Amino acid sequence: MKLTSKGRYAVMALVDLARFDNINPVSLRDISLRQGISLDYLEQIFSKLKKNQIVQSIRGTQGGYILTKKPNDIKLTNIFHAVDETVKTVQCKKESKKGCNGKATKCVTHNLWDELETHINSFFEKKSLEDLLKNNKDQRI
Amino acid sequence: MKLTSKGRYAVMALVDLARFDNINPVSLRDISLRQGISLDYLEQIFSKLKKNQIVQSIRGTQGGYILTKKPNDIKLTNIFHAVDETVKTVQCKKESKKGCNGKATKCVTHNLWDELETHINSFFEKKSLEDLLKNNKDQRI
DNA sequence: ACTATACTTGACCATTTTAGTCAGGTATGT
DNA sequence: ACATACCTGACTAAAATGGTCAAGTATAGT
Numbered sequence: 001m002k003l004t005s006k007g008r009y010a011v012m013a014l015v016d017l018a019r020f021d022n023i024n025p026v027s028l029r030d031i032s033l034r035q036g037i038s039l040d041y042l043e044q045i046f047s048k049l050k051k052n053q054i055v056q057s058i059r060g061t062q063g064g065y066i067l068t069k070k071p072n073d074i075k076l077t078n079i080f081h082a083v084d085e086t087v088k089t090v091q092c093k094k095e096s097k098k099g100c101n102g103k104a105t106k107c108v109t110h111n112l113w114d115e116l117e118t119h120i121n122s123f124f125e126k127k128s129l130e131d132l133l134k135n136n137k138d139q140r141i
Numbered sequence: 142m143k144l145t146s147k148g149r150y151a152v153m154a155l156v157d158l159a160r161f162d163n164i165n166p167v168s169l170r171d172i173s174l175r176q177g178i179s180l181d182y183l184e185q186i187f188s189k190l191k192k193n194q195i196v197q198s199i200r201g202t203q204g205g206y207i208l209t210k211k212p213n214d215i216k217l218t219n220i221f222h223a224v225d226e227t228v229k230t231v232q233c234k235k236e237s238k239k240g241c242n243g244k245a246t247k248c249v250t251h252n253l254w255d256e257l258e259t260h261i262n263s264f265f266e267k268k269s270l271e272d273l274l275k276n277n278k279d280q281r282i
Numbered sequence: 283a284c285t286a287t288a289c290t291t292g293a294c295c296a297t298t299t300t301a302g303t304c305a306g307g308t309a310t311g312t
Numbered sequence: 313a314c315a316t317a318c319c320t321g322a323c324t325a326a327a328a329t330g331g332t333c334a335a336g337t338a339t340a341g342t
Contacts, residue, residue: 003257004329008250015249027288035248041331047290053175060339061287107176108156108277109149112268116144119264136249145300168317182302188319201310202316283342289336299328308319 007085009037010045014079015132017055019069025064045083052082071129077121079129150178150187150225156273158196159212160256166205186224193223212270225260 013031020026028046032039046065049055054074055065066073079085154172154282159196161167169187173180187206196206210264221227 006330008254009330011250011253012248029288038331043290044331050289057289058339059287059289059337060341062340063288063338065289065337093303107153108273109152111276112152112273116261116264120257120261123175123260127253132249132253135252147301166342171319179291179302181304184317184319185302191318198318199310200308200316201312202314203311204309204317206318285340285342286326287340288338291335292333293335294333295331297329297331300326302324302326304321304323306320306322309317312314 003080003085004041006045006083007080008034008083010049010079010083011076011132013042013045014049014054014067014074014129015136017065018067018129021066024062025058025066027064030064048083049079052078054078054082067129073134074129075125076127076129077109077124080124105106143210143220144226147186147224150176150182150191151220151224151226152217152273153187154183154186155190155270156216156277157207158206159208159270159274160162161180162207165203166207168200168205171205189224190220192227193219195219207239207272216266217268217270218265221265 012035016031016035017026020030028039028042031037032042046055046057050057050065053068056068057063057065153176157172157176158167161171169180169183172178173183185199186197191206194209197209198206200202239278
């Protein structure tokens with residue numbers, strides 16, 4: 001199962017972006033400085049966010065990134081999915097197509113991880129960038 | 142975040158154990174053969190399960206392991222906890238005690254992982270070995 | 283046209299974790 | 313005594329993580 005700092009950085013960066021993109025696009029350099037995340041690493045992350053139509057890029061001086069949707073329409077599940085933070089667990093060996101570990105039948109945990117994935121996604125589908133913004137409105141980021 | 146095959150193996154092995162410990166203790170060798178899990182690896186896993194009072198060991202010929210509780214009283218959260226499959230996510234850098242990444246205030250994701258952990262645990266606290274046994278009663282393991 | 287800014291891409295790498303293996307032990311029933 | 317089976321710790325190949333580094337391309341402002 002993967003849920004690491006790449007996903008955390010993506011969320012932090014997008015919240016930062018959502019707070020500052022009122023007028024102008026926000027550069028990764030600014031986000032890097034404010035959030036304390038390596039610029040080179042941010043570029044990797046935003047490349048994926050762009051491919052998944054979560055952000056849009058504007059090149060050149062005064063360029064940067066802007067959100068493609070309203071913060072309320074960007075759920076955390078979209079963000080995690082974009083940066084490959086899949087809540088996908090270690091699968092059974094798929095040597096035979098119907099069984100696990102070379103057995104004829106499914107193992108007892110075969111469906112368990114699927115249920116878990118559904119359960120976790122239901123958590124992240126409810127949470128949007130907007131929610132995180134509200135929670136931190138009084139705080140300085 | 143960690144949730145890997147160690148936890149999956151532990152669950153598979155314990156379900157196997159629960160099915161066969163009616164009269165005699167079950168040897169790891171049998172579990173290893175039935176479930177297709179390395180014996181050496183199983184020994185590591187059961188060492189932890191024993192430390193956490195989930196199983197009891199009986200040495201010598203005809204020895205093996207038995208459950209310390211009824212399958213219905215062994216929740217998956219207990220099992221995962223025993224084998225260090227903590228649903229613990231990547232923490233913020235704790236350089237300063239109150240802030241994240243050296244900032245003065247908490248980052249926006251600071252409480253998010255805690256909420257997630259609670260959410261996942263609620264899933265595993267409901268599931269017991271008994272539940273898994275029922276779901277697979279008709280199947281051959 | 284030049285230049286600084288900022289996005290874009292791909293290769294590379296040190297460290298840590300994972301998923302085991304290996305080599306010895308110790309206890310006990312027959 | 314001896315086979316079985318638990319017990320323990322050291323070791324390791326491969327993968328994932330969390331980045332860095334280098335070399336671009338596009339654009340706004342002067």
